[in-house]
Amino acid sequence: MVKNVGQVFLIDDKDRAILKRLIRDPTISDNQIAKLTGMPVKTVNRRRKALEENELVSYHLNVNMGREGTGRFMARHLYIIEFKLGFPQSRLVKEIKEEPNVRTIFTVHIYESHIAETDGHTALIMLVEGRSDEEINEAFNSKIIPSLKKNHGEDAITNVKTIRLGDPIRIFHNYIFMVNMEKGKIREDWSDSAIFVE
Secondary structure (H helix, E strand, C coil): CCEEECCEEECCHHHHHHHHHHHHCCCCCHHHHHHHHCCCHHHHHHHHHHHHHCCCCCCCCCCCCCCCCCCCCCEEEEEEEEECCCCCHHHHHHHHHHCHHHHCHHHHHEEEEEEEEECCEEEEEEEEEECCHHHHHHHHHHHHHHHHHHHHCCCCEEEEEEEEECCCCEECCCEEHHHHEECCEECCCCCHHHCCCC
């Protein structure tokens, strides 16, 4: 059972078995997990709730808007936005939480973003999507950068680097799109021993 030891959570073999089933198919029911693992349904339900309540698992839905999906976004760039020295991450977090565009324009163009550190500078890493490289550049310079400057200060950004990205290979340790994914889930013939949980 999930145990909080200091700042870390420990999981046991039963938790691992449940997690492997959830990683394989996040839509799986507790009844199905119980059947596949041989655990009682109440045990699965109790342990799954503990994993969720302790924020060891979260569920996300990815809509493929790329070439093989809806076709809405055909290009993706990774941006590294570096802030001036002395700009702490705590300030960035506070200002992001207060930023109204987090709910609007950022939702449309930003696929994923992270707080980072580069050479002592607080930074934002953003994966920005668009129909083309040109659309991404336009959205970044006409919408994202002005919004960041407005929220964090005109002189807050000191450097920006960008990389054009191709197809994703792996996310969340276990999802290797061109190897083990089929119909939005990990393939049934993919061994449980090849699913990483720890």
